[in-house]
Amino acid sequence: MIYLDNAATTAVDPRVTEVMLPYFSEFYANPSGSYGFAYKSMEAIDKARGSIANLIGADSDEIFFTSGGTESDNLAVKGAIQALIPEKKHVICSKIEHKAIINSCREMQVFGVKTTYLYPDEIGIIQPEKVMMSINRDTAIVSIMMANNEIGTIEPVEKIGAVCSKWNVLFHTDAVQAFGQIPIDVKRMSIDLMSISSHKIHGPKGIGALYVKKGTKVYHQICGGGQESGLRAGTENVPGIVGFGEAARIAGNEMNANYRHVSVLRDRMIYRVLHEIRGVRLNGAYYYGNNGYESRRLPGNVNFSFLGIKEGSIPMMLDEEGICTSSGSACSTLNEGASHVLKSIGLSDELASSSLRITIGKNNTVGDIDETVQALKKVITKLRNVTVEV
Numbered sequence: 001m002i003y004l005d006n007a008a009t010t011a012v013d014p015r016v017t018e019v020m021l022p023y024f025s026e027f028y029a030n031p032s033g034s035y036g037f038a039y040k041s042m043e044a045i046d047k048a049r050g051s052i053a054n055l056i057g058a059d060s061d062e063i064f065f066t067s068g069g070t071e072s073d074n075l076a077v078k079g080a081i082q083a084l085i086p087e088k089k090h091v092i093c094s095k096i097e098h099k100a101i102i103n104s105c106r107e108m109q110v111f112g113v114k115t116t117y118l119y120p121d122e123i124g125i126i127q128p129e130k131v132m133m134s135i136n137r138d139t140a141i142v143s144i145m146m147a148n149n150e151i152g153t154i155e156p157v158e159k160i161g162a163v164c165s166k167w168n169v170l171f172h173t174d175a176v177q178a179f180g181q182i183p184i185d186v187k188r189m190s191i192d193l194m195s196i197s198s199h200k201i202h203g204p205k206g207i208g209a210l211y212v213k214k215g216t217k218v219y220h221q222i223c224g225g226g227q228e229s230g231l232r233a234g235t236e237n238v239p240g241i242v243g244f245g246e247a248a249r250i251a252g253n254e255m256n257a258n259y260r261h262v263s264v265l266r267d268r269m270i271y272r273v274l275h276e277i278r279g280v281r282l283n284g285a286y287y288y289g290n291n292g293y294e295s296r297r298l299p300g301n302v303n304f305s306f307l308g309i310k311e312g313s314i315p316m317m318l319d320e321e322g323i324c325t326s327s328g329s330a331c332s333t334l335n336e337g338a339s340h341v342l343k344s345i346g347l348s349d350e351l352a353s354s355s356l357r358i359t360i361g362k363n364n365t366v367g368d369i370d371e372t373v374q375a376l377k378k379v380i381t382k383l384r385n386v387t388v389e390v
C-alpha cells in the first residue's frame with residue numbers, strides 16, 4: 001500500500017508511541033490526585049505543554065489541551081464570541097475554512113451573530129485588504145486558517161494579524177495543517193487564538209490544543225472539574241498529551257529536513273503529472289519550484305483537476321491500485337457534493353468533482369511518487385474512455 005493522504009491523518013511515529021506507553025499502565029494516575037504518583041502525570045503534561053509552546057513562540061501557560069483541531073476551532077470561535085456578546089455580534093471567516101469553523105460561525109446565529117464569508121483569489125489566498133474592509137464596530141473575531149487542507153495554500157496570516165491588531169479585533173487561525181510543517185511565531189504573526197492538532201504531525205488522534213494569548217477572554221464550551229484553568233474540563237488525556245508533546249518536539253527538530261524531503265517529492269509529482277498527462281489543472285498556489293519557506297504552498301500538498309472525466313472517482317480507482325488518496329478533505333467526502341474550497345476558487349462543478357488530492361508525508365519515497373504517476377496515467381485513461389449514456 002502507498003499512503004498519500006497525510007492531510008487526513010498520519011502514522012504515529014514509533015518514537016512517539018514509545019514515550020506514550022508508560023502512561024497507560026504504569027503512570028496512570030489522575031493528574032489532579034494529591035499524592036506523589038499523580039505528580040508524575042502532571043509533570044509529563046507540563047513537559048508536553050512546554051514542547052508545544054516552544055514550537056510556536058508561546059509561553060506554556062498559553063497552551064490549553066482539547067480533543068483535537070475540531071474542538072479547538074469550536075472553542076476559539078464560539079468561546080471568543082460568547083465572551084464578547086452582546087457588545088460585539090459579527091464574525092469574519094473565509095469561504096475555504098474547515099467545516100469546524102464554518103459550522104461554528106453558523107451556530108452563533110442563535111445569539112444573533114452575523115458572519116461575513118470572504119472569498120479567496122484564484123489560488124486560494126485571502127487578501128488582507130478584504131479582511132480590513134469587512135471589519136466594523138461590531139466585529140468580535142476574524143478567523144482565517146494558516147494553510148488550507150485541500151489546496152495547501154499558505155495564507156498571509158502575518159498581514160491579516162496586523163490588520164486585526166490595528167483595528168482591535170481578535171484574530172484566530174486554524175493552524176492544524178501548518179503546525180509542525182512551517183515555522184510559526186504567534187507573536188510576530190499577532191495571533192490571539194490558534195488551533196493545532198496532534199494526529200496531523202505523526203502524533204496520536206483525539207488530542208489537540210488551543211493557543212490563547214495571555215489576557216484573551218474565551219468562554220469555555222465544556223464545564224466540569226475545572227481542568228485546563230477552567231477552559232476545558234475533563235480528566236486530561238495523559239498518554240495523548242505526552243504523545244502530542246513528543247510529536248511536536250520531533251517535528252520542530254526535523255522541520256527543515258522534512259520540508260526539504262517532502263517538497264522535493266511534491267515537486268516531482270507535480271512536474272511529472274503536468275508533463276505526462278494532458279488536460280490537467282494544478283489547483284492552489286502556482287508551482288514556484290523549490291524556493292523553501294517563501295512558497296505559498298504546503299510542502300506536501302498536491303491538488304489536480306482532470307478535464308474530460310464525466311463519471312467515476314479517481315481516488316476509488318487509485319485505491320484499486322493500492323494507493324490511498326483523497327478527492328478533497330476527508331470530512332467533505334462524508335457528505336455529498338463537490339468541494340466547497342475548489343468551488344470558491346472558481347472551479348466548475350465538473351472540474352471540482354474530478355479532483356485529486358495527494359498529500360505527501362515524511363515516510364513517503366521517490367518510489368511512491370513514481371508508482372503513483374504510473375497508476376494515475378492508467379486510471380485517467382480508463383476514466384476518460386467511459387462514455388456516459390444520456
Ligand SMILES: *Cc1c(COP(=O)(O)O)cnc(C)c1O
Nearest residue numbers: 068069070098149174176177197
Ligand atoms: C484535520 C483538520 C481539522 C480537524 O482536526 P481534528 O484533530 O481531526 O479534529 C481542523 N482544521 C483543519 C485545517 C484540518 O486539516
